[in-house]
Amino acid sequence: MTAFSNRIPYMREAADVVRILFESLSDPGTISFGGGAPAKEMLPVDEVAAITKDILTKEAQGYPMLQYGNPMGFPALRQAVVEHLLVPGGLPAKYENIIISSGGMEGVSLAGHLYLDPGDVVLVESPTFVQSLETFQFFQANIVAVETDDHGFVIEALEDNIKKHHPKLIYVIPTFQNPSGRTTTLERRKAIAELASRYDVMVLEDDPYFELRYSGQALPPVKSFDKTGHVMYANSFSKIFAPGCRLGYVYAEKEIVDRMYDVKTALNSMTTVLPQVICAEFFNRGLYPGQLKRNRAVHCERRDAMMNSLSAHMPEGVTWVYPDGGLFTWAQLPGGLSSTDLLPEIMAAGVTYLPGRQFFAEGQPILDNCMRLSFGQMPPEVIDQGIQKMAKVIKSKLR
Ligand SMILES: Cc1ncc(COP(=O)(O)O)c(C=O)c1O
CATH class of the missing domain: 3.90.1150.10 (Aspartate Aminotransferase, domain 1)
Structure with a gap:
């Protein structure tokens, strides 16, 4: 064979x-x-049923919903990400900095496509999300685990590993981490952004649990401390809307999301349009809060x-x-x-x-x-x- x-x-x-x-x-x-x-x-089963029926019948949006769409994402959903999620979450995002992905996982994959050649080093938290490990392995990256404690990456260990391995990417899940449930402190978030700039390493901040806080103070994402465009912020609609819809997004410098567009056209042309239209409408009807x-x-x-x-x-x-x-x-x-x-x-x-x-x-x-x-x-x-x-x-x- x-x-x-x-x-x-x-x-x-x-x-x-x-x-x-x-x-x-x-x-x-x-x-x-x-x-x-x-x-x-x-x-949100009932809400999705009502929206789908309205859109397909009353609002005559049936054709765009079933037609090819923009590889960057459905415009109303990109706008909803900015208005309803990122800006309220403390990130001064703009429409042109958003690309819609097929679930949060595709955000990780797009970052890998953009930056990883075989043998490139990715620094990850130890432990970290198994499916992201799988994705980095797909790119034949050299995955190096960095020591963590109850408060996220041990920053000295992170810096030592940056100096030693010259990584291409640092992968971090700062909020209610998968698998540990731990959260990276404010000081360490700032330090990660600062190290990335100083050593010219890209950070992939994967933050699908950001909105699911039940106690304690909300913390700004690592991306909010990024002054040099080194942080790509990936997120997902799976935990806040519906995982079966396979929707996520990346917020990064325009030059980066534009190259992600190139990758996406080769991978799957675009994220499935139908759930994007429904999800955008869900936000625009004010159902999210x-x-x-x-x-x-x-x-x-x-x-x-x-x-x-x-x-x-x-x-x-x-x-x-x-x-x-x-x-x-x-x-x-x-x-x-x-x-x-x-x-x-x-x-x-x-x-x-x-x-x-x-x-x-x-x-x-x-x-x-x-x-x-x-x-x-x-x-x-x-x-x-x-x-x-x-x-x-x-x-x-x-x-
Ligand atoms: C840290 C992390 N990143 C990415 C994902 C994947 O999200 P999605 O199901 O939207 O692809 C998950 C899902 O569990 C996750 O925990």
Whole structure:
């Protein structure tokens, strides 16, 4: 059989993890703390039904909705990103600096296409989002994990690695990080932007949980401290609107988004127009503030349920992150327990989670006693049942 390209075996391991992740989302009999899906209760089904019907019938927009569109994105959605998301979030974005992507993942991919040749170094947080690792592997990048603590990148370690490896890209998820749930402090956000300028390295700031804050003070994105155009800000509509619509965007210098346009025309011509029109209309009808309020309330209740349940049931020595938002916490097991080895037994008890090892780049130090627990998908009472089941198995191993 004809050999696959070099990148296919290189990205295999991360691709396998991502496959398991998506498969676990669709098993109705399991208490899933695995996938990163938002609560189904907050998906705006009725609003999307009403908008779609209106647009296709009353407002005669049916033709543009089903026709080829602009590779840069549907104009009303680009404008909505500026007016309803970026400017209120503290970023002085302009329309020409926005490109709509097919989900947040395509933002990561576009950045990779623009900057990465095989062997180029990407600095990532340790741990970091497995699907982005897969994307960087697709480009045959040399992924170097940088030490993090409870407050994000350890800045001295980041600078040392910049000096040592001359990276092309720094990848950071500053807010309610996936998988750890941790948030990069204000000072470190400033420092990341400053290092990028000083050493002429591009930063890809991936911020899909920015809006999902349930406690604490909102922090300005790294991009807001960028004076030299070194930060690309990528975001997604998956956690604030609907992941199945596959919408995201990148906000960056015009020269950068213009080159992303070139890449996109080669990749997929444009992001699917139909969901872009619906999503733009959702924002322009003023439905977003109410939706965000409900979204935060549903997820906050689930975050609290998981935190309370972990406190009530986990044996001594198990620790976890208290996230001020987002969808994840990161738990650590004591006594040399491996979250990978425990998974089959916990799955047999009817619960899934993602073992921590999957969030570490290959060849880097791996914390196998960690696990990512997602509280997005399950209602509070089911979260409590799931944590109790997990705790029972963990306790039995510590005796
Ligand atoms: C950090 C991070 N980046 C990107 C994405 C991908 O977003 P999307 O589903 O819109 O492609 C996710 C989704 O979980 C994520 O956690």
